[in-house]
Amino acid sequence: EAGVVQSPRYKIIEKKQPVAFWCNPISGHNTLYWYRQNLGQGPELLIRYENEEAVDDSQLPKDRFSAERLKGVDSTLKIQPAELGDSAVYLCASSSSGTHGGAEQFFGPGTRLTVL
Amino acid sequence: DQQVKQNSPSLSVQEGRISILNCDYTNSMFDYFLWYKKYPAEGPTFLISISSIKDKNEDGRFTVFLNKSAKHLSLHIVPSQPGDSAVYFCAASASGYALNFGKGTSLLVTP
Numbered sequence: 001e002a003g004v005v006q007s008p009r010y011k012i013i014e015k016k017q018p019v020a021f022w023c024n025p026i027s028g029h030n031t032l033y034w035y036r037q038n039l040g041q042g043p044e045l046l047i048r049y050e051n052e053e054a055v056d057d058s059q060l061p062k063d064r065f066s067a068e069r070l071k072g073v074d075s076t077l078k079i080q081p082a083e084l085g086d087s088a089v090y091l092c093a094s095s096s097s098g099t100h101g102g103a104e105q106f107f108g109p110g111t112r113l114t115v116l
Numbered sequence: 117d118q119q120v121k122q123n124s125p126s127l128s129v130q131e132g133r134i135s136i137l138n139c140d141y142t143n144s145m146f147d148y149f150l151w152y153k154k155y156p157a158e159g160p161t162f163l164i165s166i167s168s169i170k171d172k173n174e175d176g177r178f179t180v181f182l183n184k185s186a187k188h189l190s191l192h193i194v195p196s197q198p199g200d201s202a203v204y205f206c207a208a209s210a211s212g213y214a215l216n217f218g219k220g221t222s223l224l225v226t227p
Binding site: 004031040041042043044045048056091093104105106107108109110 | 120150152157158159160161162165205207213214215217218219220
């Protein structure tokens with residue numbers, strides 16, 4: 001079974017530029033998450049989707065971040081414009097809601113973003 | 117504020133010995149706890165979990181202990197192997213879904 005797929009794996013951009021990350025979850029997983037992991041920290045949730053609906057986006061900086069999950073499968077996370085402080089690893093995860101409400105999440109390899 | 121704390125940034129253990137990784141939490145609403153393992157340039161990989169109705173869960177060489185009164189859990193790896201060298205994250209959730217992660221403990225198992 002294929003795992004969570006993310007692309008690109010690495011991205012280097014200059015500040016004020018836009019950037020987008022793509023995620024394809026495990027087949028059949030209805031719940032999709034985007035996390036941000038800063039250096040030396042654990043992942044922090046940005047947004048959670050149930051199918052195509054964003055059910056928890058309280059931690060998403062909505063002035064510059066946006067996300068979508070059209071058709072309830074793959075998802076895109078966008079930053080526009082990027083700031084120096086956005087440099088981090090962006091992780092996508094998915095889960096099946098049948099497992100303890102979805103707590104056992106499966107992570108992709110992440111996209112390492114560097115903003116210069 | 118950090119609701120899940122891993123106070124040891126690193127741990128070094130000899131191969132064959134026991135590794136004990138610790139985690140404390142502050143939110144009494146947490147009812148499900150997980151450990152994830154992370155290698156460099158990879159995403160976290162689920163390792164083992166425990167529900168708040170239990171105090172121990174075992175899976176092969178890995179055992180997680182939960183002490184709800186102390187709001188403390190630990191991961192035991194016995195025997196430790198060099199391939200266990202990775203960063204281990206403790207995570208907790210309240211009624212499923214949103215995971216709160218600690219900062220991680222870097223485990224080094226030396227031959």
